[in-house]
Amino acid sequence: LTIKKELPEINIKIDACFLSNPYATDLFMDRFKTDVIDTGLIREVLEFYPSQNNIISKTLSKTIDVPEDNIFIGNGATEIIQAIFHNFVERKVIINIPTFSPYYEFVREDTEVIFHQLKKEDNFCLDVESFCRRAKESGVDTAVIINPNNPDGGYIKNSDIAYICNELGDIPNLIIDESFIHFTYEDSTYDFSSSEQLVKKYDNVIIIKSMSKDFGIAGIRAGYCVMDKQKVETLLKNGYLWNVNGLTEFFFNLCSEEKFMLEYEKVRVKYIKYTNEFIKQLKAIEKIKVYPSKANFVLVELPEQIKSQTFVKDLLIDSGIYFRSCDDKKGLEGNFVRIASRDREQNDVIVREISKYFGDVDE
Amino acid sequence: LTIKKELPEINIKIDACFLSNPYATDLFMDRFKTDVIDTGLIREVLEFYPSQNNIISKTLSKTIDVPEDNIFIGNGATEIIQAIFHNFVERKVIINIPTFSPYYEFVREDTEVIFHQLKKEDNFCLDVESFCRRAKESGVDTAVIINPNNPDGGYIKNSDIAYICNELGDIPNLIIDESFIHFTYEDSTYDFSSSEQLVKKYDNVIIIKSMSKDFGIAGIRAGYCVMDKQKVETLLKNGYLWNVNGLTEFFFNLCSEEKFMLEYEKVRVKYIKYTNEFIKQLKAIEKIKVYPSKANFVLVELPEQIKSQTFVKDLLIDSGIYFRSCDDKKGLEGNFVRIASRDREQNDVIVREISKYFGDVDE
Numbered sequence: 001l002t003i004k005k006e007l008p009e010i011n012i013k014i015d016a017c018f019l020s021n022p023y024a025t026d027l028f029m030d031r032f033k034t035d036v037i038d039t040g041l042i043r044e045v046l047e048f049y050p051s052q053n054n055i056i057s058k059t060l061s062k063t064i065d066v067p068e069d070n071i072f073i074g075n076g077a078t079e080i081i082q083a084i085f086h087n088f089v090e091r092k093v094i095i096n097i098p099t100f101s102p103y104y105e106f107v108r109e110d111t112e113v114i115f116h117q118l119k120k121e122d123n124f125c126l127d128v129e130s131f132c133r134r135a136k137e138s139g140v141d142t143a144v145i146i147n148p149n150n151p152d153g154g155y156i157k158n159s160d161i162a163y164i165c166n167e168l169g170d171i172p173n174l175i176i177d178e179s180f181i182h183f184t185y186e187d188s189t190y191d192f193s194s195s196e197q198l199v200k201k202y203d204n205v206i207i208i209k210s211m212s213k214d215f216g217i218a219g220i221r222a223g224y225c226v227m228d229k230q231k232v233e234t235l236l237k238n239g240y241l242w243n244v245n246g247l248t249e250f251f252f253n254l255c256s257e258e259k260f261m262l263e264y265e266k267v268r269v270k271y272i273k274y275t276n277e278f279i280k281q282l283k284a285i286e287k288i289k290v291y292p293s294k295a296n297f298v299l300v301e302l303p304e305q306i307k308s309q310t311f312v313k314d315l316l317i318d319s320g321i322y323f324r325s326c327d328d329k330k331g332l333e334g335n336f337v338r339i340a341s342r343d344r345e346q347n348d349v350i351v352r353e354i355s356k357y358f359g360d361v362d363e
Numbered sequence: 364l365t366i367k368k369e370l371p372e373i374n375i376k377i378d379a380c381f382l383s384n385p386y387a388t389d390l391f392m393d394r395f396k397t398d399v400i401d402t403g404l405i406r407e408v409l410e411f412y413p414s415q416n417n418i419i420s421k422t423l424s425k426t427i428d429v430p431e432d433n434i435f436i437g438n439g440a441t442e443i444i445q446a447i448f449h450n451f452v453e454r455k456v457i458i459n460i461p462t463f464s465p466y467y468e469f470v471r472e473d474t475e476v477i478f479h480q481l482k483k484e485d486n487f488c489l490d491v492e493s494f495c496r497r498a499k500e501s502g503v504d505t506a507v508i509i510n511p512n513n514p515d516g517g518y519i520k521n522s523d524i525a526y527i528c529n530e531l532g533d534i535p536n537l538i539i540d541e542s543f544i545h546f547t548y549e550d551s552t553y554d555f556s557s558s559e560q561l562v563k564k565y566d567n568v569i570i571i572k573s574m575s576k577d578f579g580i581a582g583i584r585a586g587y588c589v590m591d592k593q594k595v596e597t598l599l600k601n602g603y604l605w606n607v608n609g610l611t612e613f614f615f616n617l618c619s620e621e622k623f624m625l626e627y628e629k630v631r632v633k634y635i636k637y638t639n640e641f642i643k644q645l646k647a648i649e650k651i652k653v654y655p656s657k658a659n660f661v662l663v664e665l666p667e668q669i670k671s672q673t674f675v676k677d678l679l680i681d682s683g684i685y686f687r688s689c690d691d692k693k694g695l696e697g698n699f700v701r702i703a704s705r706d707r708e709q710n711d712v713i714v715r716e717i718s719k720y721f722g723d724v725d726e
Binding site for chain 2: 015018020022025028029032037042043044045046047048049050075076078079082085086102105106107108212216217218219220221238239240241242243244245246247248
């Protein structure tokens with residue numbers, strides 16, 4: 001939206017920066033229309049105060065099978081990251097790079113950040129052993145894992161998460177950001193595997209979850225955090241009273257409904273399948289290197305002579321497709337862009353236009 | 364909403380706890396329908412990220428004639444109170460009581476609160492001289508003024524605000540909460556007088572403004588703060604990136620539109636006039652004492668033998684009207700309830716039912 005305002009002359013036909021499942025947005029919009037607009041409930045939703053944090057936690061508790069005392073509702077994951085970093089992270093934090101920048105931008109002035117470089121030659125895959133060793137040697141109080149990671153989509157398997165939890169059981173905060181976990185799977189059932197239940201076993205585990213991506217509702221602002229109940233209590237003790245809005249509450253109510261979640265499951269799997277097709281097609285384009293991803297985006301390395309800014313500008317002007325240049329990503333040297341999977345039709349256009357750009361197709 | 368969920372068997376016909384201008388809600392809902400629903404813009408509003416804090420500040424800057432660098436956009440006033448108390452309030456704060464409880468509940472553990480009692484015999488009117496003297500003698504770093512105050516509606520005149528600013532020019536934070544200022548006026552033009560412009564003269568002044576009450580949109584979560592630009596910078600440096608939602612942004616865009624604000628001004632004045640009629644009628648009920656208010660509610664003292672909880676329960680069960688019992692209000696001893704002004708028809712019902720309760724009317 002900001003970009004559209006700043007460059008009104010440019011028509012973005014496909015926003016391939018934007019990381020969300022458009023089929024889930026369709027599903028939500030349908031229910032929003034029938035349940036909120038057509039019924040006239042919208043007035044109540046916008047006029048009155050939403051429920052307080054702990055009431056919404058109670059609703060979500062059943063959906064994710066975690067006790068309500070372990071849940072903190074957030075106005076999007078960014079609010080939660082801020083809350084954790086300003087309240088619980090102390091002297092030193094270890095963070096893999098490249099990654100989602102608020103994780104080091106939101107640190108307090110007195111917190112030192114240890115940047116753990118993910119290696120390009122390892123396809124940005126996390127070596128859990130070296131990560132845990134470095135965390136322990138550096139004496140951090142907080143470790144951050146994003147699973148799958150942004151901007152590369154690298155996935156950390158269940159067994160590796162278990163290893164990390166065991167190795168880092170003694171540090172006060174082990175943050176696992178699962179904002180893209182719904183796009184992952186370990187076998188042909190396409191089931192995803194959240195680490196939320198680990199909170200019952202490890203009291204230092206903090207799971208941060210955005211709902212913007214998987215449910216396609218970034219404009220509503222909805223996220224949650226699963227953590228030790230002492231931490232939830234600390235946050236609610238002097239703040240976060242009405243930190244989400246009426247639509248967030250409606251959304252979390254929907255998530256507690258079996259029918260909605262069954263329909264969501266269908267669009268989740270459908271989108272994963274389309275995304276897999278999309279990644280396969282991108283990989284077939286010779287001139288670019290597509291890094292392995294289990295998220296709804298891929299990190300793409302451009303040929304040496306093509307700067308990512310130039311590529312982004314060219315595709316935007318020529319084809320109306322907007323990609324995320326990764327120039328500003330700390331720990332990522334080279335010509336990289338991040339390409340989001342959109343709906344099937346838009347994905348086809350993206351593949352065709354990139355191919356055309358590199359002269360791979362005849363016109 | 365929470366109460367409706369917890370007591371589903373009780374039908375609240377009139378929520379006279381709820382402090383908002385229902386005519387402003389009507390106005391907003393009309394524009395929401397024509398601009399967002401009918402146009403289909405709603406999908407964009409809910410699907411994509413809203414603009415970041417500083418972009419929305421730019422929009423609001425023109426509306427309130429304050430430089431954008433001095434504006435911090437908040438997810439409702441409560442988020443702003445939390446931000447100020449966790450980031451700028453240091454050792455000691457002075458707060459008048461009775462008042463809006465987050466002002467002392469959100470303090471950090473290391474902050475001492477000096478409670479300055481507003482006197483019942485003075486109609487809870489603030490004696491600015493004694494307040495300033497106490498603030499200086501106590502060596503506070505922060506003073507909080509709510510104008511008009513909640514739960515009594517006591518108004519502090521322009522000249523008294525000027526006096527306070529002069530007297531307390533040396534303390535780091537002088538918070539003036541103007542969440543109900545749109546319901547006040549000093550003469551027959553009904554113009555309200557915000558202290559926002561004082562930020563240009565005094566760098567310690569912090570104006571906190573909820574938009575929930577005057578615009579009747581609590582469910583959206585919208586508020587802002589006008590303060591020294593260093594303070595705005597500090598908050599935006601490591602947080603508050605996407606702290607409001609797409610509807611908040613739509614709302615602030617509306618506020619930058621002259622036509623909308625002219626229509627708003629009409630419903631603002633209309634509601635003040637109806638509220639004045641309402642207060643006059645309540646004052647005519649012999650058995651209760653109505654304290655002077657310039658807000659959209661009044662503090663009412665019940666006869667000695669009637670407990671406020673009993674009164675609230677009776678009116679809720681018998682008449683479906685819900686009042687705010689003030690039992691839990693620190694600094695308020697006695698049988699008090701707070702009664703909100705709703706629309707003209709509902710206000711008439713409220714007056715009639717209270718009169719009936721005290722046997723003032725024949726049935």
